[in-house]
Amino acid sequence: GDLAAARALLAYAFSQPPPAAARLEARLVQARLFELEGQTDRALAVYRAVARAPLDGIATPARLGVVRLSLAKGTITPAKAAEDLESLRWRWRGDATELAVIRELGKLYVSQGLYREALTALKAAEPRIGQMPGATELQTDLSNAFRALFLEGGADGLQPIQALGLFYDFRELTPVGADGDEMVRRLARRLIDVDLLDQAAELL
Secondary structure (H helix, E strand, C coil): CCHHHHHHHHHHHHHCCCCHHHHHHHHHHHHHHHHHCCCHHHHHHHHHHHHCCCCHHHHHHHHHHHHHHHHHHCCCCHHHHHHHHHHHHHHCCCCHHHHHHHHHHHHHHHHCCCHHHHHHHHHHHHHHHCCCCCHHHHHHHHHHHHHHHHCCCHHHHCCHHHHHHHHHHCHHHCCCCHHHHHHHHHHHHHHHHCCCHHHHHHHC
């Protein structure tokens, strides 16, 4: 959060003769700094330049930056952004970059009302995240998406039997306590309203 110090350290880094990979990493940090300062056009230009690097470990987070800013600017559609992010999640795996890509993909799917796709994308990373940076945030995203569905009305647009199937597929995300109980009661009421009494009884 100390942008002045970041600028000073970047200036020092660029005054040195580092290896090409280190210079690209510094450019990636510079793009992030521009983004935080609200200079989105400059950030996007640097992200695009770094994204052409032949090193996937550096190019992948840069491409993530391109997708994120392009989507925010409206220069690509959500469908195109999702396609690009799905490609990136298989391009580089096993570190914080993968989690950042998956979190961005999950948020995009949630914003489009594609809750099953969001939960599936977020859940797929769970067995591998361990103690990676961003693991706690991903778990929070997963929990929030489930709550948005069954506690905040996100699943109301689904047919009751579809909502039930989605609930069962991800039921391990049900919080313990009053919120979990309320999720079950809400879903059971919807099943009762359409005479799915056996399913409601089983759920309860």
